Amino acid sequence: MYLLEALLTALYLMAMLLWTFCNTADLTIKAYANRAGHIAAAQTPLLVALATKNNVIGWFTGLGHEKLILLHRVVSRVLLLEIWIHGASRFKINPTGAINSLWRKEGLAAGVIYGVLVFVTIAPVRRRFYETFFVIHTVLAFSYLVLAILHLRGADEMSYYIWPCFVIWGVDRGCRYLRYALLSGVASSAGTSATVEVLNHDTVRVSTTRRIPLGWRAGQHMFLRFPTLGALESHPFTVANVAAYAEGGRRERKAVWIVRTRAGLTQRLKAHAEDKGGVATVPLLLDGPYGAPPDITPYSTCVFVAGGSGVTYTLPRFHELLLQVAAGQACARRVVFVWAVRHQSHLSWVADELSAALAVAPAGVEVSVAAYVTSDGPVDSDPQHTLDDDDDDDSTDAEKGAAYDEKLPPTPASVLRGVDVIAGRPDVRKILEDAVSRSAGPVSVDASGPTALAASVREALSSSFASPLAVLKGAPTVQLNVEDFSM
Numbered sequence: 001m002y003l004l005e006a007l008l009t010a011l012y013l014m015a016m017l018l019w020t021f022c023n024t025a026d027l028t029i030k031a032y033a034n035r036a037g038h039i040a041a042a043q044t045p046l047l048v049a050l051a052t053k054n055n056v057i058g059w060f061t062g063l064g065h066e067k068l069i070l071l072h073r074v075v076s077r078v079l080l081l082e083i084w085i086h087g088a089s090r091f092k093i094n095p096t097g098a099i100n101s102l103w104r105k106e107g108l109a110a111g112v113i114y115g116v117l118v119f120v121t122i123a124p125v126r127r128r129f130y131e132t133f134f135v136i137h138t139v140l141a142f143s144y145l146v147l148a149i150l151h152l153r154g155a156d157e158m159s160y161y162i163w164p165c166f167v168i169w170g171v172d173r174g175c176r177y178l179r180y181a182l183l184s185g186v187a188s189s190a191g192t193s194a195t196v197e198v199l200n201h202d203t204v205r206v207s208t209t210r211r212i213p214l215g216w217r218a219g220q221h222m223f224l225r226f227p228t229l230g231a232l233e234s235h236p237f238t239v240a241n242v243a244a245y246a247e248g249g250r251r252e253r254k255a256v257w258i259v260r261t262r263a264g265l266t267q268r269l270k271a272h273a274e275d276k277g278g279v280a281t282v283p284l285l286l287d288g289p290y291g292a293p294p295d296i297t298p299y300s301t302c303v304f305v306a307g308g309s310g311v312t313y314t315l316p317r318f319h320e321l322l323l324q325v326a327a328g329q330a331c332a333r334r335v336v337f338v339w340a341v342r343h344q345s346h347l348s349w350v351a352d353e354l355s356a357a358l359a360v361a362p363a364g365v366e367v368s369v370a371a372y373v374t375s376d377g378p379v380d381s382d383p384q385h386t387l388d389d390d391d392d393d394d395s396t397d398a399e400k401g402a403a404y405d406e407k408l409p410p411t412p413a414s415v416l417r418g419v420d421v422i423a424g425r426p427d428v429r430k431i432l433e434d435a436v437s438r439s440a441g442p443v444s445v446d447a448s449g450p451t452a453l454a455a456s457v458r459e460a461l462s463s464s465f466a467s468p469l470a471v472l473k474g475a476p477t478v479q480l481n482v483e484d485f486s487m
């Protein structure tokens with residue numbers, strides 16, 4: 001659990017417990033038993049809304065679903081406690097009640113199912129068995145909602161607390177299916193197809209050209225569904241390029257994703273492309289864009305630090321910023337782009353996108369782009385601190401990766417011209433300290449990639465050069481934005 005998650009849980013818990021126990025005539029059990037039940041029921045629509053991709057909370061606050069999911073977890077834990085308080089105190093008041101009437105049995109079943117729901121969705125289970133988690137979560141959540149409706153209807157015709165949940169869920173589904181229909185070839189010459197290319201033993205590139213009417217903002221992600229490889233699965237991936245129109249037209253846009261393969265659908269995607277000789281055409285349905293990347297236009301210095309496939313987030317942000325500076329819409333005077341890769345050939349993964357970004361760098365802005373090639377540097381004795389994508393590679397994987405790397409075409413000269421290729425790992429602290437000390441105004445730092453990289457950036461920015469004391473002494477403020485590709 002993140003510190004923020006723990007803090008929010010504590011605050012929310014305090015508020016709900018005050019609401020439950022205040023004004024209960026010296027903690028009379030009858031006074032708070034039902035109040036806890038009412039509070040739990042009233043929180044349920046909020047809980048459901050916070051789990052959806054399209055909801056009014058997101059529309060009003062501008063927060064993406066991947067951030068709101070944190071609040072969903074906070075509310076879910078507090079709701080569990082309220083349900084337990086309600087159940088335990090009702091049991092104390094009337095121990096045989098749950099056996100005597102159906103609506104009470106339904107309430108008991110709803111409480112038990114909700115408890116199981118919260119416990120089986122803890123982070124280790126969620127991260128390790130995502131698809132299983134998703135199915136169990138959906139089935140249990142629906143069972144809980146139905147039983148809660150029955151219980152509340154039996155209690156006092158109070159099902160009005162719960163049925164809005166189905167409306168909220170329906171609106172979300174409706175928005176998602178509408179997007180699937182709109183973005184998945186309804187009016188596109190290319191139909192629903194996408195190209196999948198194997199780039200490495202653990203990386204593929206997916207690209208598609210189609211009508212995406214409103215485009216996307218740099219750093220946003222889309223849900224990709226490959227019906228022939230996993231009909232019910234959709235996975236979030238950040239679009240690796242800016243939303244420009246495809247060559248020769250003003251209707252269709254090319255979207256590119258760099259996908260690090262894991263054990264599930266992404267592995268099947270790579271295997272399918274390998275079976276077809278390294279490049280395959282597959283049907284692809286799209287839902288998105290989602291996410292609310294922070295606005296960095298007011299910052300004087302903007303630093304982007306990525307490791308491996310994390311570049312899919314920082315590169316379009318870098319490109320978009322340069323376009324905004326050129327159009328007079330952003331204040332940046334210095335832009336620093338750092339990318340740690342295992343092998344120099346990985347630069348060709350996003351060669352077109354990198355060349356396009358470098359080509360629009362306006363005069364009057366100091367732009368520095370550096371690629372750190374970690375396999376060329378000294379051997380890393382501390383695997384905890386790998387800054388490219390190697391975090392769970394074993395030696396066999398590394399060998400497979402090397403075999404692929406040697407086969408990749410040389411990095412185009414147009415890319416190499418604008419990039420300092422440096423052997424070894426980036427010294428994140430030095431880069432950030434230099435950026436902060438040389439900046440005339442506020443600094444923004446975007447970091448994306450392996451956990452170790454995000455940790456290095458956070459550690460560096462907790463140093464004295466970016467501390468509140470340094471700011472009081474006149475150092476620029478620093479905004480950190482980490483995209484860690486997890487929910």
Ligand SMILES: Cc1cc2nc3c(=O)[nH]c(=O)nc-3n(C[C@H](O)[C@H](O)[C@H](O)COP(=O)(O)OP(=O)(O)OC[C@H]3O[C@@H](n4cnc5c(N)ncnc54)[C@H](O)[C@@H]3O)c2cc1C
Nearest residue numbers: 127130235236237238259260262263264265266312485486
């Ligand atoms: C907002 C966001 C943006 C992302 N952008 C990228 C990107 O640009 N490039 C990239 O390589 N990866 C990205 N990811 C991660 C990517 O979604 C997962 O690696 C992918 O879904 C794994 O699929 P799998 O079936 O092979 O995973 P598995 O091997 O089954 O699981 C590997 C990991 O991925 C997580 N995961 C699995 N399915 C999902 C899902 N549907 N939603 C969220 N997490 C899931 C699991 O919890 C687990 O931690 C992003 C994730 C998020 C949340």
